[in-house]
Amino acid sequence: MIRINENFTKLKASYLFSDIAKRVSAYTQANPDKPVIRLGIGDVTEPLPQVCLDALHAGTDELSKRATFKGYGPEQGYAFLREAIAQHDYAARGAKIEADEIFVSDGSKCDCGNIQEIFSTDVRLAIPDPVYPVYVDTNVMAGRTGTNIDGRYQGITYLDSTPANGYVPAIPGVATDLIYLCFPNNPTGAVATKAQLTAWVAYAKANKAIILFDSAYEAYIRNPEIPHSIYEIEGARDVAIEFRSFSKTAGFTGTRCAYTVVPKSLMAYDAAGNAHAVHALWNRRHTTKFNGVSYPVQKAAAAIYTDEGKKQVHAMTDFYLANAALIRTAVNKLGFSCIGGDNAPYIWVNAGRDSWEFFDLLLNKAQVVCTPGAGFGKCGEGHIRISAFNSRENVEKALDRIAAALK
Amino acid sequence: MIRINENFTKLKASYLFSDIAKRVSAYTQANPDKPVIRLGIGDVTEPLPQVCLDALHAGTDELSKRATFKGYGPEQGYAFLREAIAQHDYAARGAKIEADEIFVSDGSKCDCGNIQEIFSTDVRLAIPDPVYPVYVDTNVMAGRTGTNIDGRYQGITYLDSTPANGYVPAIPGVATDLIYLCFPNNPTGAVATKAQLTAWVAYAKANKAIILFDSAYEAYIRNPEIPHSIYEIEGARDVAIEFRSFSKTAGFTGTRCAYTVVPKSLMAYDAAGNAHAVHALWNRRHTTKFNGVSYPVQKAAAAIYTDEGKKQVHAMTDFYLANAALIRTAVNKLGFSCIGGDNAPYIWVNAGRDSWEFFDLLLNKAQVVCTPGAGFGKCGEGHIRISAFNSRENVEKALDRIAAALK
Structure with missing residues (x-):
């Protein structure tokens, strides 16, 4: 049965x-x-920005001729897009991320939802409240929580965002393993300072934990003191995965393109305490269950990195x-x-x-x-x-x- | 840690x-x-077929004007595409599938890989050999198998396709719960007759099992006696999920569009023996972890159903x-x-x-x-x-x- x-x-x-x-x-x-x-x-x-429209048309034209036709591309995304991301979203801000640490996908919702698969079912979760429901629901589906009592699932350390803390949650007093953070925040719009993110990175390091950093709204940051990426924080390469999306950056909610950064130096552990590269795990997951983003869409995403x-x-x-x-x-x-x-x-x-x-x-x-x-x-x-x-x-x-x- | x-x-x-x-x-x-x-x-x-190229261009043009711009669409796909599929791929062949039983996605690899999430980790698997590796690997990741011994994972009933059986595996002698079938087959190219599929449907019914039917290559069937869909078999609505793709039908390997059919009459069970609609489970999974296919791509897919x-x-x-x-x-x-x-x-x-x-x-x-x-x-x-x-x-x-x- x-x-x-x-x-x-x-x-x-x-x-x-x-x-x-x-x-x-x-x-x-x-x-x-x-x-x-x-x-x-x-x-x-x-x-859509005109450069994206032009690139969608041009990418479509390539599919019309045998000589320029594109079939299966690399599951992780074309090099032209991964390299543009590495250069303009990271190197330009002083964050060292290699092109092959970037996994292009069709949406941050998918990536935020799928990432938990590569971790053990008994990792201890820290999740903000209020929150984008995908973080919670995908962990419920995977069996990482108990039942929902009075609006909260057993087994999650909730990170309260309240008027009292300026809607930026405090570091929890207990150890956790997998920490979801989102800045600029959905739904609150709050941002985190460099000092606040530095404290989170230190907390993760001390606990051998991993931060899942959702920065889908970074393109809206205008205060030059606010980090756009967790990797602007020293040491974050060893404790964080970052999610980015073109949805709110360039109006791609109906066009569909996003990416996830998994640094090669990021480790997670087996029961015996041996370290495993998270990059290799995610690469296996991504190439086994995903087949790349539509070619014209990748061209359109790359176009936003031109002047x-x-x-x-x-x-x-x-x-x-x-x-x-x-x-x-x-x-x-x-x-x-x-x-x-x-x-x-x-x-x-x-x-x-x-x-x-x-x-x-x-x-x-x-x-x-x-x-x-x-x-x-x-x-x-x-x-x-x-x-x-x-x-x-x-x-x-x-x-x-x-x-x-x-x- | x-x-x-x-x-x-x-x-x-x-x-x-x-x-x-x-x-x-x-x-x-x-x-x-x-x-x-x-x-x-x-x-x-x-x-790509010219109708698809034209539709990609036209869909892109819609994204260029505020009045016709498309943001988030329905996660399950636009009605225009789901209705075209229901009519031309199913009703036209005498199979009764409603538009809202069709879930549009960005690829059959994703769907074949993700579908197992909605089932218990201890379901008994039946998987063909030779086989598209995604069926096996995604179940290994989910913990449904033991270790690999001499090229085969413990805990899988392998369905051998050999010269002796004409490369169409026999019904297993033991009960299984989740059965992967692919016809026309990748990698063998073998097809299954109506009688063979009828026997599989009867086996599934007898065991309260579910067949995962991958028909990504149905567009290549030329023998009018060979079913294109499992739903051409009486009773299949109660025992089968079907995966279809535009990749090989219309050259979409780099353009990305596919769909999965989950009939509303299909049931699976909890430990207490209560029946649950698989459609509701998959709908919850699909809407939580996926955000719809690129709009111009859905237009391109719909174009193949015109004369x-x-x-x-x-x-x-x-x-x-x-x-x-x-x-x-x-x-x-x-x-x-x-x-x-x-x-x-x-x-x-x-x-x-x-x-x-x-x-x-x-x-x-x-x-x-x-x-x-x-x-x-x-x-x-x-x-x-x-x-x-x-x-x-x-x-x-x-x-x-x-x-x-x-x-």
């Missing part, structure tokens, strides 16, 4: 986005004359950041404290009340959709996330309506 | 393609004046099959028995000697690269795989050289 992986039955069903969709749909059906503005889901809205590409990407992230600045200012003016929006496209608002109650208020009184913080974890309660991904016109209209509704 | 998944240490390193590459490279360096022809790796060589697309795809597979027919004829003329090549792009030659020895002979005497059967499993010993993926000119030249070398 075929048996299921019973860890799946421990998963708490996430009704966050379907609940939002239901409430929005009920409202629009009852009020067809009142169009809503969506600042909820974190999805980009602006066209013109850098300009276009900067203009796009500047545009969203200008939305974010408007949101921050408006939110503060209304008397709410918030974080994010200066080095991130999200603004995390301390609503001072139940997050679904505030969601309903904004929907019903201002026809604006946000994301209730409770959907991201226990520490999200009392907060909402507002996304800067929309047109200027919609953002301005939404802010006017919110101001009027809360007057 | 961070611990590794020690199941990875059980993996037998696969040196097949790197060994081939080394031997070919050594030969070409020693003989720079003798160009080799590659009929080894199963990768397509012809340009013009069908013609172009048929012309392309006809071209490779004509290569295959030439290879079959030549191999038979040389006195070797073989299978495949009539409803599949692979010809599996019974070499009557050590498969690496024959590989070396073809490389050194005919400058032709094939794949030694031993690389696909114990039953592959004594065989070689010849691929029909190349230009007509190269295939003809290779066959002339082989004939001369073996004279």
